[in-house]
Structure formats: structure tokens, C-alpha cells
Amino acid sequence: EAAVTQSPRNKVTVTGGNVTLSCRQTNSHNYMYWYRQDTGHGLRLIHYSYGAGNLQIGDVPDGYKATRTTQEDFFLLLELASPSQTSLYFCASSERGDNQAPLFGEGTRLSVL
Amino acid sequence: AQKVTQTQTSISVMEKTTVTMDCVYETQDSSYFLFWYKQTASGEIVFLIRQDSYKKENATVGHYSLNFQKPKSSIGLIITATQIEDSAVYFCAMREGNSGTYQRFGTGTKLQVVP
Numbered sequence: 001e002a003a004v005t006q007s008p009r010n011k012v013t014v015t016g017g018n019v020t021l022s023c024r025q026t027n028s029h030n031y032m033y034w035y036r037q038d039t040g041h042g043l044r045l046i047h048y049s050y051g052a053g054n055l056q057i058g059d060v061p062d063g064y065k066a067t068r069t070t071q072e073d074f075f076l077l078l079e080l081a082s083p084s085q086t087s088l089y090f091c092a093s094s095e096r097g098d099n100q101a102p103l104f105g106e107g108t109r110l111s112v113l
Numbered sequence: 114a115q116k117v118t119q120t121q122t123s124i125s126v127m128e129k130t131t132v133t134m135d136c137v138y139e140t141q142d143s144s145y146f147l148f149w150y151k152q153t154a155s156g157e158i159v160f161l162i163r164q165d166s167y168k169k170e171n172a173t174v175g176h177y178s179l180n181f182q183k184p185k186s187s188i189g190l191i192i193t194a195t196q197i198e199d200s201a202v203y204f205c206a207m208r209e210g211n212s213g214t215y216q217r218f219g220t221g222t223k224l225q226v227v228p
Contacts, residue, residue: 033215035218040220042220042221045215048214098146098209098210099163101163102216104157107156
């Protein structure tokens with residue numbers, strides 16, 4: 001069964017803290033994405049990747065790094081977390097192709113105090 | 114530049130009626146793909162339906178259908194015979210075919226279906 005799994009599901013950190021959000025997909029998809037969701041903004045793309053070792057920036061990349069270590073695993077790194085990064089984060093994966101709808105993970109709620 | 118706009122913040126309808134949610138988009142590409150998603154109260158995001166820009170026929174899946182008005186850059190989602198479990202936030206998204214590599218989303222419309 002196709003799946004995108006995120007961990008942790010909830011995370012609380014302090015300003016200036018280091019956070020890593022993990023995402024694993026078992027769908028053999030080439031594309032993986034990290035979105036953040038905020039009230040009034042919908043879903044905004046942070047980073048995405050075509051495949052292992054590839055990284056592309058999205059619309060709101062500032063303050064975030066990402067790394068795609070394997071076909072299955074995509075990580076989002078916040079090295080100096082700030083309160084403005086408090087958000088709901090979604091990972092997604094999709095097949096190659098412009099008409100492919102991404103499959104979303106369950107989301108990670110991050111609070112930066 | 115690619116942009117997706119949903120102006121309806123929230124809608125409330127009676128169960129078993131039909132509802133239409135609006136979405137307008139901006140693109141310079143001649144080829145693009147339009148998507149609608151549903152986000153449930155638990156946060157789960159589920160793909161519902163897609164419209165390809167080169168297709169004249171409106172897409173239909175189950176009790177979801179689209180009203181694609183290309184000259185107006187509009188893609189409305191129509192839900193017929195609404196049910197309580199249709200209560201959710203609905204997102205419109207677009208991906209350009211010639212130059213786009215990811216989808217951009219609208220801000221969402223919260224639908225409440227009441228008995």
C-alpha cells in the first residue's frame with residue numbers, strides 16, 4: 001500500500017534549537033516535497049527533490065535545509081529554529097509527470113517557543 | 114507567475130444539497146493541470162479530482178465534478194448530494210506543464226455540511 005510516513009508527529013523546540021523532520025515513502029516515487037501549512041496561506045512549498053542527492057528550492061526556503069539521502073528518505077532541517085517556523089509540515093511524494101497528484105503524509109506539528 | 118486564488122474562506126450548506134467552491138488561477142503556460150484536494154479534520158490531505166487544461170470535458174469522479182471555464186481561468190469544484198462527512202477544507206492547486214515542477218496551492222475553503 002502506498003504510504004508517506006512522517007516523524008515525529010509533534011515536536012516542540014526552543015528558539016535557536018536544532019530540528020530534523022523525517023519523511024519516508026514506500027511508493028518508489030521520484031519526487032518528494034516538503035510543504036508548510038499556515039492559516040491564511042494554504043500549503044507553501046519549502047523544498048523538493050527529483051531523486052536521491054537532488055535538491056530544489058521551493059517558494060519559502062529561507063531558514064530551511066533539506067536532504068534526500070535515498071529514493072525513500074527526505075529530511076527537513078531547521079538549524080536555528082525561530083517562532084516564525086511554528087507550523088504544520090507536510091511531506092509528499094509523487095510519480096514523475098506534471099499531471100501526477102502528490103500523496104501526502106500525516107503531517108508534523110512543530111512549535112518553536 | 115503562477116498563482117491560485119480561493120476567495121471563499123468558508124461555506125455552510127445543508128446536507129444533500131449541491132455546493133460549488135470557486136478557484137481562479139493565473140499562468141502563462143499553455144499547458145497546465147488543476148487539482149482539488151480535501152483536508153479532513155484529522156489533517157489528512159486527500160487528492161480528489163484533476164482537470165487537464167487541454168481537455169474540454171469537465172472531469173467527474175463520484176459525486177465530485179469540475180466546472181472548468183478556461184477563458185475565465187476558473188476551476189470550480191462541485192459536490193452534489195453533500196454528506197456530513199464532506200465537511201472539510203478544500204484546496205485548489207495548479208501545476209504548469211511546460212515549466213512547472215511542483216504544485217502551488219490556494220488558501221483553501223472550509224466547507225461545513227449541516228443536517
